[in-house]
Amino acid sequence: MTGIAVLSEAQLRAAVPLDMATVECIDAAFRALAAGGVVMPPVLSMHLPQVNGEVDIKTAYLPGFSGFAVKVSPGFFDNPARGLPSTSGLMILFSAETGQVQAVLLDNGYLTDIRTAAAGAVAARALARPDARRAAILGAGTQARLQLQTLCLVRPIAEATIWARDADRAARAAEELTRALGIPVRATGDREAAVTQADVIVTTTPATEPLLMADWLRPGQHVTAMGSDQPGKTELDPRCLVRADLYVPDRLSQTRAMGELRGAIAAGLIDPERGFGELGEVLTGAAPGRAGPEAITIADLTGTGVQDTAIATHALARIGPEGEPR
């Protein structure tokens, strides 16, 4: 095992916080994706109805990165009844030069949470108005918390509202975030009001029916939809994608199949062949970004293997090959 770092969730939590360095790492991953030369095979999904579980495996090779990650994400939905979290899993980092194992990151999904939240910050920094100060978050889970936290890193957020189907969970999240972020965060049962009054909206739910209606959108808003990562999920009224001035997928081939774009195509609102500049292309200037202060922008994030490779490389660089923080 010489030279192979085996890192625990606790080590990774301590060494890889959700900070600007992590946001820049994910920003670089999207730029690399846009620059070409990335090899990112389709996700391997194993569905296990027998045990109410599923397993997703993602990987991606990025030119210029010293390693590539393979991520295995099991979701076993009877676990909560056993007192265990539904999701767990790990990442393995391989040398991009020799293919040999460099590190085993036993993160139980922590690095996925972090790289997903960081993508929200990358999208907001690229697309939201620079003066965006009011946030609305739909959902009250881990991503709801992390998305608001990371949004505050890139925009001058001064207040936020949280809506969730479960009002108690929304109240708890609001209380925690008020304390953690030092800004007023309020739970609300009025989803429409929360959305219409916000400059930036982040949807973080596993919804299978639209939660955010197109006629709630107001000029100047930015929406990041990050809950849909499977063909059955949807958070936005498909008409949102037509009403918006700019729609930006993280990876077009993925959002066509399992993002918000899927629903808009299925509804006949968008031609399945229509092209859209991806987030990385907006970052590099290869595709246009926000056209002006009154534009409505939408980022559709399904999660990509390049983020996994980037965060795993970043984690190992922070910790060092011997498992000691640097």
Next chain:
Amino acid sequence: MTGIAVLSEAQLRAAVPLDMATVECIDAAFRALAAGGVVMPPVLSMHLPQVNGEVDIKTAYLPGFSGFAVKVSPGFFDNPARGLPSTSGLMILFSAETGQVQAVLLDNGYLTDIRTAAAGAVAARALARPDARRAAILGAGTQARLQLQTLCLVRPIAEATIWARDADRAARAAEELTRALGIPVRATGDREAAVTQADVIVTTTPATEPLLMADWLRPGQHVTAMGSDQPGKTELDPRCLVRADLYVPDRLSQTRAMGELRGAIAAGLIDPERGFGELGEVLTGAAPGRAGPEAITIADLTGTGVQDTAIATHALARIGPEGEPR
């Protein structure tokens, strides 16, 4: 990391030899495959021409097994010039009940070697004549050695010949195997004679042109072809599959795409839709085996995820969750 065993190649080599227990473990895997309820997604393959590499990821869920394995097999073909082996990789064993990581098996491909060799024994035990005593092995690599070793576990092999493109390697392998197995093993440059005089033939090469001709086959022989595991590879003259009385794939969907069956279909010799009983079905009696002492049988082994799950479960059971041999 509590409760997660991280096992080195050295630990695994010591604890999981190629013995009858390992053969029975792989036999059970094929029976489980035949019994139904197995979930085995297509292999995830990432091709990296930039670094002359490829990465294959396999997994399979087997009802009745306590865990399921995910195997990552990198092959980086510039490694030998750096003094490193081309292949490496690891297996991760997850709980089939909760999806949580149980063990990380840093085997560098050792368990794959073992489960592949064990499948050869399972095929020979099911298909070769019980009195088979002369073996011919094509190839002189790791699998050539392991296949002859494992064949001796299930059939009364009394002598063997080895042919390889590189005569020196064949001579070295013959010398080593004579010593290791205590039977005469002879290297030969006459491939045809080696094949025609054998009761069991195992082909273990990465050949892309046929090495074993159909008119060399004699009544009563059994052939296991295990070298083809990608669409470009082939070891058997496609007419062998027509000449044989029984053709048995490890997994029909795989041998159609990347086994010897692929070549026979491409040559127009076999209808692409034609069904064949799989190895596991022969084992359980759901499909016929050898019809009599004069029948010619062929097993086409491409390697399956069920073998990985079985060998990983077996390894952890041998070693124990704390990494101590039991």
